[in-house]
């Protein structure tokens with residue numbers, strides 16, 4: 001299992017489409033990866049089809065099968081995950097496979113770039129945004145330790161929210177190092193509007209005015225990462241926002257944010273909010289990143305209302321595939337994909353309905369492939 | 373302590389400006405209340421000045437003094453709270469006075485109307501929004517049961533998130549009954565754009581795809597309130613949104629929402645997000661409502677950066693005062709204030725800097741008073 005060697009002769013990618021439009025956008029991403037020429041993408045690509053999801057659970061009683069985990073750990077260098085449907089009521093024994101995957105593979109940071117640029121043009125959106133959200137990906141309320149009790153006034157339930165120094169430090173390191181790194185990448189990517197032109201900045205999100213112990217630990221640990229590293233102090237600015245105020249300010253002045261680092265649940269909410277600012281969730285990719293593995297995952301859901309119609313926007317999944325390449329050491333191939341997508345969006349001819357167009361998933365995918 | 377009698381000859385209101393601009397906007401709200409003529413406002417108004425806040429804590433070691441609680445319980449029919457500053461680092465013994473107040477006075481729902489209409493015109497915002505957010509106000513992560521531990525990998529902290537049938541039911545009742553009530557009120561209030569024209573609808577916000585036990589209990593209890601009441605079933609539609617998707621959709625199609633009911637923390641975040649859509653947090657009021665008491669509270673914070681300059685927008689506080697009147701049985705007086713505020717916003721001549729204007733807090737307050 002190797003995630004950073006460029007000398008590897010092959011790259012093996014697990015494909016987990018899961019539910020709904022995941023089954024359309026993951027094949028689209030694969031098609032784009034296969035269209036890369038061998039001078040841009042020096043390694044041979046292998047794909048492994050893997051099961052997971054709520055539909056799979058309904059048939060087999062398990063949402064994230066052991067074979068899938070074994071294949072990821074044993075055979076794959078990285079993976080792409082589609083999207084998962086939510087049961088409309090409590091289902092005994094069901095547990096979200098993407099949450100399980102993040103935990104099992106120790107994918108401790110969810111990296112979510114939300115960039116308008118070309119996308120803004122395509123969707124008629126005016127406000128420029130160039131944010132990188134680093135979402136802590138292993139704890140907070142996502143540890144899913146919940147208990148139901150019977151009290152004097154009826155039932156009550158308690159969920160535990162865990163914040164650790166260890167996980168906060170890893171998320172903080174990711175945020176500050178990516179703030180520096182992205183400053184370099186930004187100079188390479190050719191999108192029409194890169195709004196963040198200042199010194200790299202990290203905004204720490206918390207709610208320590210209420211959660212003084214858990215979010216207090218989060219805040220102090222992330223600040224400690226900064227204080228303890230001269231490179232960060234010299235190259236990056238740091239600020240804080242309470243989560244409610246973060247959502248408010250993000251909508252009022254999205255251009256005020258560069259890298260944003262947040263505990264798991266706040267990160268989930270903020271990244272969907274940021275996606276609204278670029279015109280569609282269908283544009284926003286993510287990478288679930290660990291020290292030894294990476295899983296690309298579009299931020300959107302399984303969208304059962306449009307599934308099976310070949311109209312889902314494949315761009316979030318395609319960009320997620322590029323993030324996977326970037327993190328496994330194939331930056332030039334990643335860049336080629338980012339640029340092809342930007343061009344398709346800038347041209348504005350080939351757009352799925354979420355962006356106000358009439359093109360199909362296949363047409364958008366082919367348009368990207370043609371520009372590679 | 374009476375909160376619904378119109379026959380009372382006097383209404384006693386506790387004033388708790390607390391920190392920062394709270395000290396400017398609460399006096400502004402008082403000035404407007406005092407400007408009501410006796411034919412609109414039949415009861416004599418008494419005001420009681422009360423202490424609380426972070427600044428008070430710094431001097432006296434307590435953020436919500438016993439005397440304040442005693443005065444509220446013993447002498448007041450309702451209160452207005454300004455805003456509270458957040459310490460920039462953990463301060464031993466400090467605990468948010470507004471969170472304490474909600475708990476001590478059993479103010480179990482935070483009612484937050486977010487309405488564009490006139491406000492949209494004033495701020496140049498185009499998107500119409502006419503939402504009523506009902507935020508559960510007593511539990512969730514706000515119970516503040518947190519513990520710090522020493523683990524093998526360093527420190528970790530656990531916060532408890534409590535969701536009870538009892539509190540969920542009260543919030544649900546508030547949401548469905550207000551959905552019906554507001555349908556009536558809506559016909560009375562003269563604002564230029566009332567966007568919600570359909571049948572009343574309640575959107576239940578949760579994250580039960582991750583928190584199946586706590587948010588599962590929330591969802592099922594609120595649904596149970598609906599299922600158990602023929603008036604609700606006949607007059608109101610019901611739907612659900614996952615919290616991340618709620619924030620996304622609220623920004624993409626704010627006109628799709630009528631009443632929204634959410635657990636405490638999601639409600640906090642959603643209402644700040646919604647405020648961004650009407651142009652300024654300085655416009656959005658709230659009422660912390662219990663069966664026996666009500667506290668009006670602007671949704672904005674203490675804004676230390678602009679405090680003391682007479683430029684804070686007093687409208688959120690003035691509208692919060694009107695909500696206080698509405699809930700203590702003085703609907704006509706409330707309506708007179710809502711209308712005066714709408715007119716000032718529509719005219720667009722007298723605006724504080726948050727709305728792009730140059731007027732002072734005092735000028736906006738006087739403009740409202742002149743129209744009463």
Ligand SMILES: CC(C)[C@H](C(=O)O)[C@@H](O)C(=O)O
Nearest residue numbers: 084096098099268581582616
């Ligand atoms: C499907 C759900 C469990 C997931 C999450 O909350 O993490 C999704 O919303 C996401 O953002 O990837």
Ligand SMILES: CC(C)[C@H](C(=O)O)[C@@H](O)C(=O)O
Nearest residue numbers: 209210244456468470471640
């Ligand atoms: C000051 C803070 C504790 C408070 C909250 O989170 O409830 C505020 O944000 C609000 O919305 O009234």
